[in-house]
Amino acid sequence: MIGQEFQPENFKKFIAKGEMPKAVDDTWINIWEQDENLNRKYTYDFELYGANCNKGTDSEVEIFVAVK
Known part of the structure; x- marks a missing residue:
C-alpha cells in the first residue's frame, strides 16, 4: 500500500455505482459534462x-474533485 499526503483542499464527492470500470468511466463523463458549473480548481x-469497489453491479467508488 502506498500513501500520499495532499494539501488541504475543498472537494466535491461523486459516487460511481455499478459494474466497474464502466461506472467510474460514466461518472467521469458526468463530471466533465458539469465542468462549467463545478468551479473546479484543477489541482488534483x-x-x-x-x-465496496469489487461487488459486481453493486460496486461503489468515490471520486473527489477539487473545487474552489
Whole structure:
C-alpha cells in the first residue's frame, strides 16, 4: 500500500455505482459534462477504491474533485 499526503483542499464527492470500470468511466463523463458549473480548481482529483469497489453491479467508488 502506498500513501500520499495532499494539501488541504475543498472537494466535491461523486459516487460511481455499478459494474466497474464502466461506472467510474460514466461518472467521469458526468463530471466533465458539469465542468462549467463545478468551479473546479484543477489541482488534483482522486478516486477512493474501498471495500465496496469489487461487488459486481453493486460496486461503489468515490471520486473527489477539487473545487474552489
